[in-house]
Amino acid sequence: MAHPQNKYADFEGLREQAITLRRAGLSRRQIRDRLHVDNNDILNRLLEGEPPPEWTKRPRAKDDLRAKARELRTQGWTYDQIQVELGCSKSSISLWVRDLPKPERRDPTEQAKLAARKRWEHELAIRDKERRQTKEAAAQEMGMMTDRDLFIAGVALYWAEGSKDKPYDRRENVLFVNSDPGVIRIYLAWLDLLGIARERLRYRVMIHMTADAEAAEQFWADLVEVDVSTFQRTTIKKHNPKTVRKNVGEDYRGCLVIRVAQGADLYRRIEGWWKGMVAMAPARLR
Secondary structure, eight states: OOGGGGGSSSSHHHHHHHHHHHHHTHHHHHHHHHTTOOHHHHHHHHHTTOOOGGGGGGHHHHHHHHHHHHHHHHTTTEEEEEEEEHEEHHHHHHHHTTTSSSOOOOOHHHHHHHHHHHHHHHHHHHHHHHHHHHHHHHHHHHHOOOOOHHHHHHHHHHHHOOOOOOOBBBOOOOEEEEHHHHHOOOOHHHHHHOOOGGEEEEEEEEEETSSSSHHHHHHHHHHHSOGGGGOOOOOEEEOOTTSSOOOOOTTTEEEEEEEEEOOHHHHHHHHHHHHHHHHHHHHHHH
């Protein structure tokens, strides 16, 4: 090995050794220690053009965190705020953003409010994740529905949402109205189970006058798999200026009305099935 004072004299020879070690998979620190190169500028020149081995590269997820931390820091976020937002340590944040200018000091009251808001947003995100996990687990618990399951569900669903006969208004119509596509799918599956031909079904949309009635008709027609031209005339609900409507936005498509033609006999059976369910329910409690 050359004397410490002139150990860099044979630069090309030293570079050849450094490249050989680099291609063998050594890190910069290992090469530095092996060749006794203490000057970073010299080491950079020795390894110029040689890519680092894969094992020395930082994980991609860490790179994403680093980029996000730097972005937040440029927006004036403190270390505490970045830590709450990204869930990483302050020491890592310090390494990532220490070359960036420090944000202006905020009013303590404003800073406390901002920190509290970020903590609350973090808590809401955790709750939302738990909520989704609970729903997904519950959905898996259902498993496959038997014909009996669907039959019971359909009777209960109709009696909750469908039109019912009154002693003072004998109509005995099978008329079902709902705005939930999932409910409509189950109801149609139930009618299929009962052997009700789809040709007996009549469809109509009920929707608020400020909504896109044409788009709603097409949505429901696609859902029930019929041509929109077969729909009966849409019922338009007028606006009441005293009412604050919450069913607005792109997802609002009104309600779908489904009537079974010549449904008096079916209605009587539905009412009988429901009375049978009510009569048998107390027996389950004993």
